[in-house]
Amino acid sequence: MVASLSLPRIMRVGRGAAEELGEVVAGLGLSRPLLVTDAFLVGTGAADRLAETLRKAGLHPRLFSDTVPDPTTDSLAPGLEALHDHRADAVIGFGGGSPMDSAKALALLGVQGGRMRDYRAPRVNHGPALPVIAVPTTAGSGSEATQFTVITDSGTDEKMLCLGPAFLPLAAVVDVELTMSMPPRLTADTGVDALTHAVEAYVSRRANPFSDGLALTAIGTIGRHLRRAYADGSDTRAREAMMLAATQAGIAFSNSSVALVHGMSRPIGAHFHVAHGLSNAMLFPAVTAFSVHAAPDRYADCARALGAATAMDADEVAADRLVDELRGLCRDLDVPTPRSHGIDREAWIRLTPLMAEQALASGSPANNPVVPTADQIQDLYGRIYA
Numbered sequence: 431m432v433a434s435l436s437l438p439r440i441m442r443v444g445r446g447a448a449e450e451l452g453e454v455v456a457g458l459g460l461s462r463p464l465l466v467t468d469a470f471l472v473g474t475g476a477a478d479r480l481a482e483t484l485r486k487a488g489l490h491p492r493l494f495s496d497t498v499p500d501p502t503t504d505s506l507a508p509g510l511e512a513l514h515d516h517r518a519d520a521v522i523g524f525g526g527g528s529p530m531d532s533a534k535a536l537a538l539l540g541v542q543g544g545r546m547r548d549y550r551a552p553r554v555n556h557g558p559a560l561p562v563i564a565v566p567t568t569a570g571s572g573s574e575a576t577q578f579t580v581i582t583d584s585g586t587d588e589k590m591l592c593l594g595p596a597f598l599p600l601a602a603v604v605d606v607e608l609t610m611s612m613p614p615r616l617t618a619d620t621g622v623d624a625l626t627h628a629v630e631a632y633v634s635r636r637a638n639p640f641s642d643g644l645a646l647t648a649i650g651t652i653g654r655h656l657r658r659a660y661a662d663g664s665d666t667r668a669r670e671a672m673m674l675a676a677t678q679a680g681i682a683f684s685n686s687s688v689a690l691v692h693g694m695s696r697p698i699g700a701h702f703h704v705a706h707g708l709s710n711a712m713l714f715p716a717v718t719a720f721s722v723h724a725a726p727d728r729y730a731d732c733a734r735a736l737g738a739a740t741a742m743d744a745d746e747v748a749a750d751r752l753v754d755e756l757r758g759l760c761r762d763l764d765v766p767t768p769r770s771h772g773i774d775r776e777a778w779i780r781l782t783p784l785m786a787e788q789a790l791a792s793g794s795p796a797n798n799p800v801v802p803t804a805d806q807i808q809d810l811y812g813r814i815y816a
Contacts, residue, residue, distance in 0.1 A: 433638035435685050436577055438564075440601035443674065447605040448565060451480060452487025454601050455520065455563060462490050463563070464518040466509060466533040467525050468497045471567065476608070480524055480565065492516040497525070500699050500706070501532040503546050504584040506539065513540045513560075520561045523599070526620070527571030527580075527706060530564050534579040534597040537562045546581045546590060551793050555594030564599040567608040569659075569672040570620025570707050572627055572680015574602035582700050589696035591792050598684070604677050606670040614660055617672075618763035619707030621656040624676040625649065625759075626710045630689040631682035633721070633728045634797045641686035644678045646735045651675035653736040660763055691717045693794035694807060697785035702773050711765040715756040716814045720806070722749040724799035769816045782811045 440458075442450050455463055463484065471477045472495045484491040494512045498505045513521070513536055521540070523533030535546060537560040542549075549555050564574035573579075577598040582589045612620070628648040631641050652675050658668035691713050698709040722729045730748035733739035738755035739748035768778060786807040789795055795802055802810075 431638065433640055433685065435640055436595055436598050437681060438575055438599045438602045441575075441604065442602070443604040443677065445606055445670070447603050448480060448608060449483060451522075451563070451565060451603050452484045452489060454603060455484060455489055455522070456487045458520070458561060458600065460489070460520040460561060462492075462516060462518050463520040463522045464513050464516055464536070465491045465493050465522045465524055466497060466536065467493070467495050467529050469495055471495070471525055474611070476567070477524060491522070492518065497529045497532045499528050500582055500589070500703065501528050501535070502582045502584045506532065506535055506546065506581065509536045510539055518560065520563060522563045522565060523573070524565045524567070526566070526568040527573050530566065530571065530573040531579045531581060533564070534562055534573075534599075535581050535592070538596050546592065547583060549592045550590040551593055553594070555592065555596040557596040559596040561600040562597070563601045563603065565603045565605070565608070566676075568612060568616065568620045569609050569669070569676040570623040572624060572676050572683065574599055574604060575677055575680040576684035578684065580696065580706075587700045588788055589700035591696065591794070602677070604673060606666070606673045609669055609673055610663070610666070612663065614663065617660050617663060618656075618765070619705055619711060620676070621652060621659065621672055622711040622714065622759070622763065622765070623707035624672070624679045625652045625656070626691050626714055627679040627683040627688065628652065628675075629718070629732050630691060631679065631686040632732055633725050633799055634687045634689050635799070636687040636797055637728075638686060641682040645682040645686070646731065648675040648679040648682060649732055649735040650737070651678075653738075656759070657762055687797040688794050690721065690795045690798035690802060693789040693792045694785070694810065696792060697788045698768070700788075701781050701785065702768070702777075704771065704773075708765070711760055711763070712768060712814055713810070715753060715760060716810055718756055719753045720802070720810060721798055721800050722753060728799070767816055768814065775815065778811070778815055782808050785811060
C-alpha cells in the first residue's frame with residue numbers, strides 16, 4: 431500500500447508562535463489577507479491583536495468576523511463578498527473549527543465560484559484556491575493541518591464533508607497561549623474531538639504507518655492531560671500538551687481518515703445544533719463498543735496508548751477496557767446524552783432515518799472496521815439518546 435501524504439508546507443508550533451504570523455504570511459509573498467474569525471475573538475481583542483501583527487509586517491489585512499458555529503452556505507455569502515471587495519490574496523482562519531472551515535471554503539469559492547454542494551464528498555478537490563493560513567484557538571479540531579472542511583447546506587440541513595488538497599492550509603501557526611481562556615466545557619468537547627480523531631485514524635481501513643505513529647502519540651498525550659486541562663484551565667503544561675496532540679491527531683486523520691463516529695456526528699450537529707466535539711463525545715463509547723470486535727488488535731493498541739490497558743492484557747481484554755475508559759472519561763468530563771442536552775425525543779426519532787442516510791452518504795462509515803447498515807446506524811442513534 432502506498433500512502434498519499436499531505437501536510438502544511440510551514441508549521442510554527444510553540445508559545446508565542448502567533449507573534450510570527452506576519453513574518454510567515456509575508457514570507458509566502460502574500461500581502462492582502464482576509465482574516466476570518468468570529469465575534470467572540472473580536473470581543474476579546476484577540477482578532478485586533480492578530481491583525482496588528484500582520485500590519486506590523488507591512489501587510490494589509492481585512493477582518494471578517496461574521497462566521498457562525500457550524501458554518502452554513504448562507505453564512506459564507508458575506509465572507510465571499512468581503513474577500514472579493516478586499517481583493518484578498520490569502521485567507522487566514524483564526525479561531526476554532528468553524529472559522530477555519532469557513533476560511534477554507536472561502537479560499538476555494540473565491541477562486542472557483544459555484545456552490546459548496548458542488549465540492550462535497552466523494553469529490554476530491556485539488557484546486558485552485560487561495561492560500562490558507564490557519565491559527566487555531568482550540569485544542570481539538572486539528573483543522574489547521576487537515577484537507578477537510580465541513581459546511582452545512584442551508585437549504586437541506588445536510589452537513590457536507592468537502593475534502594482534498596485545495597482545503598489543506600499552506601501554513602499553520604499553533605500557539606498554546608491562544609487556548610488558555612477556553613472554558614471547561616469547550617476544553618472537554620475539543621479534547622474528546624481530538625481523541626476521536628486519533629482513535630479513528632488508527633482503526634480506519636485507510637490507516638498507514640505514518641498516520642499510526644502520530645495517532646498513538648496523540649492518544650497517549652490526551653490520556654495523560656485531558657482531565658488535567660479540564661479540571662484546571664490554568665495548567666499550562668496540560669494545555670500545551672493538548673494543543674500539540676490535537677495538531678498531531680489532525681495530521682493523522684487527514685492522512686488516514688475518520689470513521690463511523692464522525693459520520694454519525696455530523697447529522698446531529700446539523701439538525702440539532704450540537705457542537706461537533708460534543709456530538710462526537712455523545713457517540714464515542716457506543717460506536718467503539720459496536721466496532722471493537724472487528725479490529726481488537728488495533729483498538730487494543732489504542733487502549734494501551736491511552737493507559738487503559740497494559741502490554742500483558744490480551745487484545746480482546748484491552749479493547750474492552752478501551753470502551754470502559756471512554757465511558758469513564760465521558761462521565762468525568764460531564765458529557766451529556768442527547769436527552770439530557772435537551773434534544774426532543776420525538777424529533778430525534780423522526781429524524782433518525784434521515785440522519786442514518788446522511789451519515790452513510792458522507793463516506794466516513796465506509797472507513798470503519800465494521801461498515802454498518804442504515805438499520806445498525808439507526809439502532810446506535812437509539813442507544814445513545816438516553
